[in-house]
Amino acid sequence: MEQKTNVLESVGQTFSLIRDMIQSKAGKDHPEWTWIYELLADHYAEVCAARRTGKPLAWVNFGAPPELFHAMGIVPVVVDVLTGTLASSQNAVGYVDTAETRIPDYICSNNKILLGAALAGDIPIPDILVHPAHPCDSNLATYPVIAAHFGFPYFCIDMPYFRSDRCIPFVAGELRKLVAMLEEVTNEKLDMDRLKRAMHYSNLAHEYMLKVNELRQAVPCPYSSLEAISEYGVVLSLAGTPQLADYFARRYHLTKERVARGEGHLTREQERHRLVWIYGAPTFDMSLLIWLEREHGAVSVANMNNNFVMKPVTDISDYDSILAGLAEKVILLPMTRECGGPWENWLEASLELLKGYRADAAVFAGHVACKSNWAVAKLVKDKLHDELGIPTLLLEMDLFDPRVTSSDILKSRFDDFFDLHFPK
Amino acid sequence: MNSLEELISIGSDWPSRAITDWKQSGKKAVGFFCCYVPEEILYAADILPVRMRAPGCAETTLADTYMSHLNCSFMRSCLQYALDGKYDLLDGLVFCNSCDHARRLYDILREIAPARFPFLHLISVPHKADKDMAGWYAGDLAAFKAKARDFFGADISDKRLRTAIESYNETRTLLRRLYDLRKRKTPPLTGAETLSVFLAGCSMPKDEYNVMLRKLLTELESRAGISDYRARLMVAGSGGCDDPNYFEVIEDMGGLIVTDSLCFGSRYFWEPVAVREDLMLALAESYLKRPSCPRMVDNVVARSDYVKQMARDSHVDGVIFQRIRYCDLWGGQMLHLEKHLRESEIPILSVDREYSLSAMGQLRTRVQAFLERLEGD
Numbered sequence: 001m002e003q004k005t006n007v008l009e010s011v012g013q014t015f016s017l018i019r020d021m022i023q024s025k026a027g028k029d030h031p032e033w034t035w036i037y038e039l040l041a042d043h044y045a046e047v048c049a050a051r052r053t054g055k056p057l058a059w060v061n062f063g064a065p066p067e068l069f070h071a072m073g074i075v076p077v078v079v080d081v082l083t084g085t086l087a088s089s090q091n092a093v094g095y096v097d098t099a100e101t102r103i104p105d106y107i108c109s110n111n112k113i114l115l116g117a118a119l120a121g122d123i124p125i126p127d128i129l130v131h132p133a134h135p136c137d138s139n140l141a142t143y144p145v146i147a148a149h150f151g152f153p154y155f156c157i158d159m160p161y162f163r164s165d166r167c168i169p170f171v172a173g174e175l176r177k178l179v180a181m182l183e184e185v186t187n188e189k190l191d192m193d194r195l196k197r198a199m200h201y202s203n204l205a206h207e208y209m210l211k212v213n214e215l216r217q218a219v220p221c222p223y224s225s226l227e228a229i230s231e232y233g234v235v236l237s238l239a240g241t242p243q244l245a246d247y248f249a250r251r252y253h254l255t256k257e258r259v260a261r262g263e264g265h266l267t268r269e270q271e272r273h274r275l276v277w278i279y280g281a282p283t284f285d286m287s288l289l290i291w292l293e294r295e296h297g298a299v300s301v302a303n304m305n306n307n308f309v310m311k312p313v314t315d316i317s318d319y320d321s322i323l324a325g326l327a328e329k330v331i332l333l334p335m336t337r338e339c340g341g342p343w344e345n346w347l348e349a350s351l352e353l354l355k356g357y358r359a360d361a362a363v364f365a366g367h368v369a370c371k372s373n374w375a376v377a378k379l380v381k382d383k384l385h386d387e388l389g390i391p392t393l394l395l396e397m398d399l400f401d402p403r404v405t406s407s408d409i410l411k412s413r414f415d416d417f418f419d420l421h422f423p424k
Numbered sequence: 425m426n427s428l429e430e431l432i433s434i435g436s437d438w439p440s441r442a443i444t445d446w447k448q449s450g451k452k453a454v455g456f457f458c459c460y461v462p463e464e465i466l467y468a469a470d471i472l473p474v475r476m477r478a479p480g481c482a483e484t485t486l487a488d489t490y491m492s493h494l495n496c497s498f499m500r501s502c503l504q505y506a507l508d509g510k511y512d513l514l515d516g517l518v519f520c521n522s523c524d525h526a527r528r529l530y531d532i533l534r535e536i537a538p539a540r541f542p543f544l545h546l547i548s549v550p551h552k553a554d555k556d557m558a559g560w561y562a563g564d565l566a567a568f569k570a571k572a573r574d575f576f577g578a579d580i581s582d583k584r585l586r587t588a589i590e591s592y593n594e595t596r597t598l599l600r601r602l603y604d605l606r607k608r609k610t611p612p613l614t615g616a617e618t619l620s621v622f623l624a625g626c627s628m629p630k631d632e633y634n635v636m637l638r639k640l641l642t643e644l645e646s647r648a649g650i651s652d653y654r655a656r657l658m659v660a661g662s663g664g665c666d667d668p669n670y671f672e673v674i675e676d677m678g679g680l681i682v683t684d685s686l687c688f689g690s691r692y693f694w695e696p697v698a699v700r701e702d703l704m705l706a707l708a709e710s711y712l713k714r715p716s717c718p719r720m721v722d723n724v725v726a727r728s729d730y731v732k733q734m735a736r737d738s739h740v741d742g743v744i745f746q747r748i749r750y751c752d753l754w755g756g757q758m759l760h761l762e763k764h765l766r767e768s769e770i771p772i773l774s775v776d777r778e779y780s781l782s783a784m785g786q787l788r789t790r791v792q793a794f795l796e797r798l799e800g801d
Contacts, residue, residue, distance in 0.1 A: 102762070104747070104755040104776060106494075115759070133551045133721070137524045140551060140721055141756025148724040148760055156721045160560060161521045161548035173556060342546075343531040371750055374492035375499075375528030379535055396494075 005122045008077070011085045012044030032254055033227070039234050039243055040081075050075045051124060056185050059114070060236075061131030061139060062305075063336045064157065065326045067240030068175070071198040072182050072190055077126065081233040083113040084283045087400035092284070095120065096401055108138035108369035109400040115146055125150050127185045130178065132157040132330060134340025138369055155181050157330060161341055171327035172320070179323075196316050198240035199325075203312035205239060208248035213308070215255045216301070217357050220264020220271040222255050225289035225300035227265075229281050232306040232334065265299060272297030273360055273422065278350040278380070278392070279304050279338075279373055280365030283399045285407045295411075296418050302357045304349065305334050343376040347383055354390055361421065362392040367399045391421045427640040428617065428647075435623030436668070438479045438505075439513055442628030446472045452515040452576055457502075457529070458522035458663070459692045459714075460549045462707040465569050466518075467630060468588035469578030474514060475626035475688075477666050478505040482780055490532050491525075496750045497779040498664030499525040506533060506540070515576070516543025518568070522663075522719055523753055543575050552722045553712040561708035569704070582703055589697050589706075591630045596693040598637040599625075603690060605641070606682045607738045610649025615659065615681020616671035622689060623666060654678035655741040655798040660685040660731045660761070662747040662754040663717070664779050673784050674744065677791045683738035685731045691715040718753040727757060728764035735770050741798045742771040744791070749776045771798060 019037035026033055050057045055075050060066070062080040069076040086092040087109075095116025096109050102119065103112070117123040131143050133156055140156075147154030157174045160167050179190055216223050238244040258264075264271055275298050282288045292298040310332040313325025330336065338346040354362060362384055364377055381392040395413055398404035425433070434440050443453055453472040456463060463473035478501035484491075487503035505511055519530040530546045538544070548564045550557035573580045602621065605612055613621075621640065625633045657679040659665065666688040671681050684690050697710040715730045716723040735743055743765060747754040758774060765772045773794040775787065 102759050104749075104758065106750050107752055107755050111756075137719070137752040138756070141718055141752040141754075142759075144721040144724050145718075145756045145759045149763070154721075156551060158551050158557065158721075160550075160564075161527075161546065166560075166563070170556075170560060343528065343535075368494055369752075371492075371495055371752070372524035372528055374494045375490075375525065376531055377492065378490055379532065 005120075006048075007082065007086060007091070007117050007123045008044065008048050010089070010091060011082055012041060012048055014085050014089045015041040015044055032251070033224075035247055035250065036227075036230050036234050039238060039247060042243070043234075043237050047075050047077055056127040057124065058182075058185075059126040059129040061143065062236060063132040063134070063330060063333045064130045065175070065330055066236060066238065067195075067198045067202045067326060068179060068182065070238075070240040071195040072179075072186055072188070074127070074182060074186060076237060078233065078236045079114050080110055081237060083110045083400060084233075086113055086117075087284045088286055090284075092400055093403065095122075103142070106369065107142060108136070108367070109398055110369075111138050111142040113400060115142060118146060118150060125152055128153040128155065128181065130155045130157070132333075132336050132340075133159055134336045136339065136370065136372060153181065153185060159331060159340070163331065163341060163345075167331055168324055168327045171330055172323040175323045175326055175330070192319060195319075195322060199313055199316040199322055201242050201245045202240045203316070204245035205235075205248045206308075206310070206312040208245070208252045209235070209308055210311075212248060212252050212255050215252075215259045218259045218264070219274070219358060220262075220266055220268045221274065221299045221301045221357075222258045222264055223301070224265040225293055226286060228300055229277070229286070229289070229303045229306050232308075235308055266293060266297065270297050271299050273418070274299055274301045274358060275361050275363055276301060276350070276353045276357055276359040277303040277305075277363045277365060278353065278384075279346075279370070280367050280399050281305060282365060282397065282407070282410060284402045288407055288410060291411060292414060296414065298361075298414075298418070300363075301359060302353050304338055304353065307334050307349065307353060309337070339370070339372055343379060346373070346376070347380050350380060350384060351387060354384065354388055360390065361417070362390055364392055364394045365399060366394055366396050368396060368404055369398070391417070393417045427636050427643050428613065428621070431624040431636055431640060432617065432620040434628060435620040435626075436479075438477065438510065440624070440627040442624070442632070443472065443474055443513065446629065447513055453513065454516040454518060454543065454572075455511060455514045456518040457526050458520050458717075459687045460520045460522060460711055460717075461518050461547060462565060462697075462711055464585060464588040464592050464697070464707065465565065465580060466572065467591070468584040469572055469576060469580045471515070471572070471576060471578065472627075472629060476502055476511075476517070477623075477626070478502045478510075478779070479667060481505055490536070491528070494750060495528070496523075496525040496664070496748050498748050499529045501779050503529055503532060506537060512540065514541070516545070517541050518545045518547065520547040520549045522549070522717065523751070525750070543572075545571060549719075550712070551720055553716070553720060554722075558705060558708045558712055561712060562702070562704040565704045565707055585703050586699060589699055589703070591634065593696040594634050595625060595630050595637070596696050598634060598641065599693045601641055602637065602644075603683060605644055608649060609739075610651045611680065611682055612644040612647040612649055614650065614671070614675050615657070615684075616668040616675055618681075619666070619668045619671055619688070622692075623668070626688075650680060653680035654795050656680055656682045656739055658683045658685070658731070658735045658738065658740040658743045659689075659746060660743055661745050662751040663687045664748045665689075665746060667781060669781055670777075670787075673781070673787055674791050677788060678795055679791060682740060683734050685715065685734055687717060690734065691717070691730075718757040724757070724760050725764075728761045731761060732765060732768050732770065735765075740770070741801075742773065742794060744773045744775060744794070746775045746777055748779055771801065
């Protein structure tokens with residue numbers, strides 16, 4: 001009998017493989033490069049064991065607060081991390097094709113990979129799916145329909161379009177409803193002590209993360225390009241756990257020492273360009289970032305997806321304050337913050353990143369399914385040039401599917417971009 | 425000219441005669457996108473609400489310098505018309521966060537053409553229809569009302585708003601009666617004619633429209649029914665389906681469109697506004713209760729049920745599920761709708777299209793095959 005694929009196990013194995021590979025190749029000089037993969041491999045061990053250990057499993061989208069799930073004993077599977085990892089290990093296109101037998105090709109491949117895996121029976125159906133209403137139609141279009149199709153509970157954290165005084169109370173109200181639904185899923189009441197503990201760890205991690213963010217702006221950049229993008233997976237999966245707090249504590253001390261010594265991932269001489277990815281990353285082939293470092297001395301110093309600017313939740317004394325604090329975080333999580341609401345949200349975040357990280361070029365990894373970003377990409381590009389004199393490379397690509405624009409084509413676009421804007 | 429001919433003539437022009445007449449009388453006209461914009465508020469202010477379209481837009485060269493080819497061609501066509509000055513007779517535009525394409529059109533116009541549209545507004549509409557959401561929506565409608573009142577110096581009293589709601593509810597009742605006539609075995613008008621009648625109402629004062637609709641309904645009682653069709657069809661799916669020629673292509677093949685689930689169609693008028701003391705809340709609740717667009721996340725099953733029910737009530741042989749390419753919202757619904765209709769043994773033809781009628785040969789081929797399949801069944 002043919003062995004059935006379980007993508008949760010595949011993804012867990014991918015993290016373990018990456019960890020082991022880094023360990024064998026660079027573990028001596030850069031043990032920190034394995035840290036993220038250690039965390040993710042351990043997390044996926046828990047994910048894979050959930051059915052056996054009786055823990056509920058939630059599919060959560062980029063933008064739902066993991067703290068609540070950890071506090072309630074629910075194992076969150078961040079679907080974007082899952083699909084991105086499948087894409088990076090070349091295991092995604094089959095699921096894209098499966099999904100396209102049921103929905104149009106122009107729906108986001110992030111959603112199609114999840115749907116395809118579910119239709120193929122390669123992923124256990126969750127106990128609930130949770131996502132915020134921002135940032136895009138593709139999520140709104142697919143998540144409720146997938147939940148209806150497979151018949152499992154679903155919750156959308158709705159939020160007003162514009163950021164205003166009423167946003168936080170409104171989203172806090174949504175989180176209150178979410179907790180009520182999670183209580184039904186777990187058949188247990190939320191334990192305030194556990195929630196406070198999760199918030200304590202979340203705050204600890206955040207305080208370190210914000211300090212690390214400041215250090216990362218140093219020249220030369222203390223983070224490698226891959227590190228600058230990879231952290232979002234652990235933050236979105238593990239906020240509210242002691243493991244994440246410990247990770248950022250270690251990160252902070254290491255980065256602080258490195259910056260004090262004037263050390264970068266590349267040397268000051270080698271670091272010829274500082275790129276900020278104002279949107280997306282070549283998920284299907286992250287080695288492109290290494291190629292950029294090697295071929296062009298271009299370090300990807302920051303990425304919008306990994307730009308966590310939210311503040312720790314200052315008051316965790318009671319339930320209302322915690323929900324208000326988490327609401328603010330939900331509103332400001334990457335993607336939700338930049339791509340939900342008016343285009344100025346994206347522009348302002350891009351300007352902040354480019355200035356803060358002292359970048360000399362911006363890259364828009366224009367995912368073909370991100371219609372809202374494509375609609376204003378020209379406006380953003382023009383404004384970045386007008387205000388900072390910085391060029392932006394607009395790349396049309398599918399972040400998860402190399403069949404749309406291959407790595408080779410992307411490389412030639414970069415070659416041309418550097419020739420044009422930074423002639424030797 | 426009888427009422428049908430007159431309404432078709434009004435619905436076929438851009439700008440319609442009704443808009444130019446209104447403007448010549450010195451009054452204001454404001455365009456709006458999406459049927460989650462309660463136009464009663466504008467009408468109460470004696471402002472003509474005009475449902476935005478770009479009929480006949482054949483190319484989008486200028487618009488494409490801003491929007492991408494990955495954006496919906498309906499919104500790109502509207503941007504093209506805005507840049508071409510074809511909306512210059514309008515005194516403003518109102519949007520809601522109906523979809524990614526529409527909200528970005530609002531952004532682009534704000535950035536590049538603020539002088540052209542001094543009144544630009546986006547209403548934040550929730551994605552769920554529960555009680556709390558109605559409160560949020562009502563708050564946003566109140567803000568919109570205040571902005572329109574201040575900007576145009578208009579009187580939008582509760583009394584005027586109630587009168588406007590009454591007029592709109594009458595339109596809804598009359599259009600439902602029109603749709604009821606199409607349930608007959610020999611409907612008195614084609615789908616293309618019905619759409620034209622509907623479009624006339626998108627750009628004329630509802631009180632005048634109601635007079636014409638009443639007259640039309642009387643005239644249709646004595647009009648010979650259509651019997652020489654091969655199959656009774658329903659059209660469902662995304663916005664931007666506002667070209668009677670698209671329906672004509674289908675009907676020229678022998679299909680007769682007898683009902684729809686479209687925002688340029690039944691979903692716009694199917695449910696009346698239930699009046700209550702707080703009129704903003706009344707509008708919010710009623711608009712949220714209408715047959716929904718897939719931008720609303722909590723109505724997946726109800727949305728497919730609505731298509732099924734409309735198909736059954738109108739004795740439909742098959743459903744043409746059309747979507748403007750890159751409309752994620754209706755693209756996602758496809759997963760549920762196709763399964764739902766197949767389980768109910770209602771044949772479905774799923775078609776992606778562009779806003780302009782650029783691939784009608786392909787449509788003809790697919791409709792021909794669909795009709796043959798229906799006849800075979």
